[in-house]
Amino acid sequence: MSESNTRKPNRAGGMTNSSSGKSKSKRPLTRPSNGSGTAIAGQQGAQAQRKLKSPRELAMDTLVKVSQTGAYSNLQLNRTLQEAQLQRADAGLVTELVYGTIQRQATLDYWLARFVSKGLHKLEPWVHQLLRMSAYQLLYLDRIPAHAAVNEAVTIAKKRGHAGISGMINGVLRSIDRGRSELQAAEIKHADPIMQIALRHSYPEWLVKRWAAAYGAETAEAICASGNEQPHASIRANTLRSSREALIEQLQAAGYSAEASSIAPAGIIVDRGGNLADTDGFREGLWTVQDVSSMLVAEVVAPKAGMQVLDCCAAPGGKSTHLAELMGGKGKVWANDLHAHKRDLIVSQTERLKLRNVEAITEDALKLGERFKPRSLDAVLLDAPCSGFGVIKRKPEIKWTKTAGDVSDIAALQQRLLNAVCELVRPGGVLVYSTCTIERAENEEQVARFLREHPEFQLDANWPEDIVEQLREAGAIGNAFEGQAQLLPQHFDSDGFFIARMLKRP
């Protein structure tokens, strides 16, 4: 039996993550960004590396690097997988251990603290990560026999540390194994309801407090639980090359589980699809890998063929290419990003999708007024840099690394960006503001302030009807829809996203 990656159904009291349900597929198969999980014939160096380090040791090293250096988990994991050249099942195990351990670290520490008498803060970083990672296997993964998790941890400890450490690790993990029927997250009780949510679902207290204040405690808990779910893999049909229906048939014929997204008109949910960016269909430009909530942004811009459109913060180009597709390849999309090295990402996407009406440019969006005439563009999209709390499913370390100060800083930048780029919209034109976060300060409050200071703009509820209907059904908007929506991650099992459509008065 491969012990690769299946998560326990609700084993430790959190949300279920079994492989059975539609939204519960195995983690490595739903994380396309870690595409190096496919088997790659080993080079000599890679084989030597593999002999030296087991998948668990690689996972532990990745966890230490992420926590010590602040590296993004997905990038660090990709580096690890590329260097190690693992077989698919082993890459799946490393992926599961890295994401799962980061995701559940507060709950894991809560239990570990019971058994580590000298206190977790006194542990060396690798010992702490090894304990977390092994406790994660015992408490959250059902295909991994307890003896494998414990023995592997002890083997790593013997290799890395002295006998006292391996003995301590053995003792702690065996205690957790013996007590695991009681170590259920749902059993965690705390006098403070905020702390209870934080410990059960493994989030920092300040963040839960903020979300409870913004959305109420019940919704805050649902946000937290949803953030621990496996993300769906989804693709956006390039409707200039094929239809969504034809692609679904094609994918199903090739053995994929593919179905139309209920919310995104070009979206296809693909379960158990492996790395969708490593497929012929992707290489041929038939689709783009993108979260369904992210697909709504260009639909809300709703550009017409022939329009002049500017995407101010565009890399890697997911929304710019979508805009160009919606325009039938006619008109012009300027895809701008601050970072010159990201221009290549946009260019490679437009070339792959065979789009000729996208021009990638490099500029600080605060200075786009030096390149474009005021009031000259039909539509401007500001998909702003943000705190990213909507994508915790994919980047779980965000919840541990971002601070309330980061939210204020990024909100101040967003405000300056909005003030700068709104000048470029022509009278009667559209300005769409979006973020992949669920912070009011970056979303509704940002828009309210902007509208106060720019009376020439007004919210515009003229969104595609089907999308509005789906948003209403999911509870993302009420009856009085004014033209902005906050999608929470639980609404469509997607990323959390905010979108506001504003019109410049003629």
Ligand SMILES: C[S@@+](CC[C@H](N)C(=O)[O-])C[C@H]1O[C@@H](n2cnc3c(N)ncnc32)[C@H](O)[C@@H]1O
């Ligand atoms: C949310 S991401 C954009 C994602 C992109 N719209 C997509 O759908 O693929 C934000 C982007 O803003 C860029 N950025 C940050 N500050 C910027 C600035 N001052 N001017 C232009 N781009 C900026 C970042 O490099 C990053 O690529």
